[in-house]
Amino acid sequence: MPKHKPIKFQDNSFNEDVKETIGIFVKTHPIASSVAKALFATAVLGGVLTTAAVAPGILGMLGKSIARERRDKRERYKQMWARFHDLRKRKVFEFVRETPNGELIYQFTEKGKLRAKKFILETLAVSYPKKWDNKWRVVVFDIPEKFKKQRRYFQTKLVELGFYQLQRSVLIHPFPCEHEVEFLKDFLDIKPYVETFVSGDMPNGKTIYHFRQLLKKYA
DSSP states (O other): OOOOOOEEEOOTTSOHHHHHHHHHHHHHOSBOSOHHHHHHHHHHTTOEESSSOOSTTHHHHBOTTTTTOHHHHHHHHHHHHHHHHHHHHTTSEEEEEEOTTSOEEEEEOHHHHHHHHHHHHHHOOOOOOSSOOSOEEEEEEOOOGGGHHHHHHHHHHHHHTTOEEEETTEEEESSOOHHHHHHHHHHHTOGGGEEEEEESOOOOHHHHHHTHHHHHHTO
């Protein structure tokens, strides 16, 4: 394939917590379900798109044999390159400048940031610590009826993340999850209606019973 100038992604829209989430996703999903996911991960992490350099682990997301098979690696790279140009035409990425060493700097457009956030939603996961700190994270919300779609999605997503729904508007998790909750609040625009508390005490027996097997592993 013809040589192209390296594409460097630079965007300050995503903080280190989000990048850490994407990094975990890359490590735990060695084979991505799509080229688009690999490309979005590269962009969020501030990676470089060339035949020689891509954000660490990204090409590995596209197939276990890539590191060993040069031909497959180039083919997967061509797929990412083609996907990048398709998304650029769709106004997901925009050109910023060219650096003195020849890198083409791109960033997300506003439309692209929304697409990236949707991708990040798919990667959200509560990380399990080496040892439980014996604290509980309690999420309480009172989301108005006019945001009922966001409320329903928020509830559903927390359950998917492993929260125990003690009441309709009270969900609990034993492991640190504040960053994931904050991202959901921001994405759904429901920050004023959601609070997260950390407690060293859990008087509710149903909650303790629900997490009993999980906590045994990290006691």
